[in-house]
Amino acid sequence: MSLSDAEWTAVRLSLRVATVAMLSSLPVALLVAIALARGRFWGKSALNGLVHMPLILPPVVTGFVLLLLFGRRGPIGAFLAEHLGLVFSFRWTGAALACAVMGFPLMVRSIRLSIETVDRKLEHAAATLGASPGWVFLTVTLPLILPGIVAGMILSFAKAMGEFGATITFVSNIPGETQTISAAIYTFTQVPGGDAGAMRLTIISIIVSMAALMLSEVLAAAAARRTVAA
Amino acid sequence: MRLEVEARHRIGSFTIDAAFGSEGGVTALFGRSGSGKTSLVNIIAGLLRADTGRIVLDGDVIADSARGVFAPVHRRRFGYVFQEARLFPHLSVRRNLAYGRWFAGASESASEFGRIVEMLGIGHLLDRRPSTLSGGERQRVAVGRALLASPRLLLMDEPLAALDEARKAEILPYLERLRDETRIPIVYVSHSVAEVARLADRVVVLDDGRVKAAGDVSAVLSQPAATLAIDRREAGALIDGTVEDQDKLHELTLVRAGSCIIRVPHLVAQPGQNLRLYIAARDVMLATRRPEAISALNVLEGTISDLSPMQQGSVDVRVNCGGNIIVARITTLSREALGLEAGKSVHAIIKTIALDY
Numbered sequence: 001m002s003l004s005d006a007e008w009t010a011v012r013l014s015l016r017v018a019t020v021a022m023l024s025s026l027p028v029a030l031l032v033a034i035a036l037a038r039g040r041f042w043g044k045s046a047l048n049g050l051v052h053m054p055l056i057l058p059p060v061v062t063g064f065v066l067l068l069l070f071g072r073r074g075p076i077g078a079f080l081a082e083h084l085g086l087v088f089s090f091r092w093t094g095a096a097l098a099c100a101v102m103g104f105p106l107m108v109r110s111i112r113l114s115i116e117t118v119d120r121k122l123e124h125a126a127a128t129l130g131a132s133p134g135w136v137f138l139t140v141t142l143p144l145i146l147p148g149i150v151a152g153m154i155l156s157f158a159k160a161m162g163e164f165g166a167t168i169t170f171v172s173n174i175p176g177e178t179q180t181i182s183a184a185i186y187t188f189t190q191v192p193g194g195d196a197g198a199m200r201l202t203i204i205s206i207i208v209s210m211a212a213l214m215l216s217e218v219l220a221a222a223a224a225r226r227t228v229a230a
Numbered sequence: 231m232r233l234e235v236e237a238r239h240r241i242g243s244f245t246i247d248a249a250f251g252s253e254g255g256v257t258a259l260f261g262r263s264g265s266g267k268t269s270l271v272n273i274i275a276g277l278l279r280a281d282t283g284r285i286v287l288d289g290d291v292i293a294d295s296a297r298g299v300f301a302p303v304h305r306r307r308f309g310y311v312f313q314e315a316r317l318f319p320h321l322s323v324r325r326n327l328a329y330g331r332w333f334a335g336a337s338e339s340a341s342e343f344g345r346i347v348e349m350l351g352i353g354h355l356l357d358r359r360p361s362t363l364s365g366g367e368r369q370r371v372a373v374g375r376a377l378l379a380s381p382r383l384l385l386m387d388e389p390l391a392a393l394d395e396a397r398k399a400e401i402l403p404y405l406e407r408l409r410d411e412t413r414i415p416i417v418y419v420s421h422s423v424a425e426v427a428r429l430a431d432r433v434v435v436l437d438d439g440r441v442k443a444a445g446d447v448s449a450v451l452s453q454p455a456a457t458l459a460i461d462r463r464e465a466g467a468l469i470d471g472t473v474e475d476q477d478k479l480h481e482l483t484l485v486r487a488g489s490c491i492i493r494v495p496h497l498v499a500q501p502g503q504n505l506r507l508y509i510a511a512r513d514v515m516l517a518t519r520r521p522e523a524i525s526a527l528n529v530l531e532g533t534i535s536d537l538s539p540m541q542q543g544s545v546d547v548r549v550n551c552g553g554n555i556i557v558a559r560i561t562t563l564s565r566e567a568l569g570l571e572a573g574k575s576v577h578a579i580i581k582t583i584a585l586d587y
Contacts, residue, residue: 121316124277127303128310129379130333136304139329143320 003200009176010184011204017092017180018160021099022153025107029152033111054166055105063169066098070170094171095178099163103156110155110220114148115141151219158212161205181205231415233257233383237273237283246270246280246439256409256416258430258447260423266439267419271385274417275310276303287382307334309381309414311389315368317360323371324356330379343378349411350374350404366397370404377412387419395586398425399496405429406499427451427468427508451508452555465546466510467557473499482527482582488553493527493582511546513584514558517577518568528580530556534572537565549578556580 003011035041036048054062070077070088080086088094118141126136164182171178173187185201188194231254239246246266250257259267272278274285276293279300285292293300309330317326327343347353350370360368369389376384389405390398402425409416409429420426426433426447433450435443443450451468471487476497483494485505492507499505521529532551539545540562547558547570556578560570570576 119316121312121314122318124303125310125312125316126318126329128275128277128306128308128385129330129375130304130307131329132302132304135333140318 004197006175007184007197007201010179010181010201013092013095013176013178014161014180014182017095017099018157020093020096021103021160022107022157024096025100025104025156026149026153029104029107029156030111030149033108033115036108037112037115051108052105054102059102059163059165060169062101063098063166066094066101066166066170070094070097088171090171090174090178092171092177095163095167095180096160098166098170099160100156102163102166103159106155106159107152110152110216111145111148114145114151118144147219147222151216154212154216154219158209158216161208161212232286232288233415233417234284234286235270235274236285237270237280239269239273239278239280239283241269244439246273248434248436248439248441250434250441250444252415252417252432254413254415255431256418256429257432257434258426259417259419259436260421260426260430260433261436261442262421265436267421267436268387270436271310271387271417271419274383275308275385276301276306304333307379307382309376309379309384311369311372311376311384311386313388313391315360315365315372317363317368317371317375319360321360322356323352323358323360323363326360326371327352327356327375327378330375334378334380346374346377349407364397365393366400369393369397369401373404373408377408377414381414384414384416385419386416388421390420390422390425399498399586402428403498406503423451423464423466423510424508427506447506463512464510465557465559466508466513467548467555469507469509469554469556471505471507473501473503473505475501488551490530490552490554492530492580492585494585495582496586507585509556509580509585511557511559513580514556515579516547516549516558516560516564516568516570517579518570518574520577521579524579525581526579527582528578530554530578530580532556532576532578534570534574534576536572537570547576549576551578 032047032051036044068074072078072081072089077088086093088097123136123140126140131139162182163180164186167178167180168183173179173183179187181201181204185198188198188201233252235251236249237246244266246269248266248270259270261267269278273280273283280295282295284294291299292306318329321329327347347356350373352367352370352374355363355367355371360371363371373389390401393401406429418429430447432445433447434441435450443453448468448470469487469492471485471492473483474486474491475484476482477484478497481495481497483496483498485492485494485507494507530551532549535548535550535555537545537547544559544561545565547560549556549558558578
């Protein structure tokens with residue numbers, strides 16, 4: 001089984017888009033997860049709903065909303081293009097943004113659950129030993145939720161590898177720029193004789209997704225073991 | 231060393247309104263569960279912020295609601311040993327022990343580490359994970375971790391409550407060494423009279439969030455059970471003794487109190503060490519003649535000093551045995567059958583096993 005250049009480009013682009021989407025959403029997801037797990041503030045359930053939106057909305061709707069907000073003439077898109085030179089529409093960065101948004105609820109859920117299982121008594125114990133709140137987070141909370149964070153990252157990565165609807169709506173299907181594996185498979189199925197290419201990319205897609213899910217399971221189990229207070 | 235605590239705090243319908251002082255040594259906060267002991271200790275530690283109150287240690291105002299002073303937990307340097315050990319599961323025993331040292335600054339030397347590890351007998355556990363330790367080992371590591379943070383005050387919230395009898399007997403000697411070998415004042419929460427009798431210098435009796443009695447341990451614990459706010463079941467007498475000898479073969483410790491020798495289970499202390507015993511009244515039998523062929527090891531001869539009025543079919547008989555007052559709870563039927571009255575000489579019989587902790 002050997003891939004054509006165009007297919008390789010799609011695989012490489014998918015990996016790059018998924019990696020960037022995963023890494024750039026991590027800091028935001030961590031903060032939101034902490035706020036949802038520990039915070040008590042007005043509008044918490046609204047934030048929770050907003051975070052979960054991409055999970056429930058049809059991906060096409062999410063893609064269209066992104067187009068409205070982050071497109072060239074969208075309020076956020078225009079601002080970023082003008083001040084930071086960051087353009088999303090019809091670029092691979094846009095694909096990464098769409099994937100980050102779609103994977104965001106999965107990452108937040110995973111991190112939030114691991115924060116909720118951390119025994120706060122351990123954090124109190126650390127404080128009585130002289131650790132300030134910042135140090136307590138770095139030396140106790142963070143190590144204990146690390147497996148949850150990694151599991152969330154893997155889920156987000158896997159989601160990004162499979163993203164199709166929001167991406168194609170937001171940044172279209174441009175070979176070499178926004179044509180990820182999913183988009184490439186879709187294109188193959190639309191032309192006569194494209195079945196072999198679609199099959200090759202399908203197998204790669206299955207392997208990557210399966211590996212990510214299994215790794216996530218292992219890490220989630222490790223997280224459960226480590227956060228049991230002794 | 232002088233610690234002053236004053237706190238008023240409402241938790242739902244429960245109110246804590248307590249004040250006490252300590253001049254160092256071990257101060258026991260004593261009372262039945264739900265009397266507010268743990269909340270009071272959490273207020274001292276800073277884990278709970280009292281509605282109003284003051285905490286002063288050696289003239290250093292730690293918290294004062296009137297002046298809006300409240301030092302956060304991590305700046306107080308009050309060691310805290312919790313009921314459950316609360317060791318960090320992701321760190322080895324060695325790194326658990328070193329955790330607080332780092333925040334306390336480099337003042338703690340390596341020899342201090344070795345000394346505390348040796349005192350608690352945890353040297354062989356250093357490279358283990360907390361999840362592989364027994365309950366008793368975990369609690370010893372937790373004590374070491376608190377000590378190595380060089381605390382100004384050590385708070386202990388029923389550190390033995392979650393352990394079985396054998397583990398308690400294993401840890402108590404270490405706590406006694408801690409009391410005798412370090413100069414750190416200790417506030418020790420307990421609902422066990424025996425534990426308080428053995429460890430504390432002073433007792434503060436809490437009942438329903440209020441201080442019911444406070445003072446020297448022997449003075450407070452010899453008061454009637456009603457004053458102590460303890461179960462009538464737990465009433466008894468306190469004996470001050472010195473370890474005379476150890477019977478290594480039978481794992482017994484011989485304690486001299488006045489002219490009596492009392493045998494206590496386990497090798498709990500070295501000869502010459504002072505040991506306070508609490509003998510519950512329900513564990514003491516009385517006989518008018520010296521019993522023979524009996525398994526109980528402690529048969530003390532004495533004279534009845536007085537009898538309490540009857541309560542629920544039983545009386546408490548106070549017997550003076552060689553300068554010690556021992557209380558025996560017997561039924562009124564037994565009192566009549568044996569014709570017990572003040573001035574009569576009797577033998578008080580105490581099973582050694584009943585003196586286990």
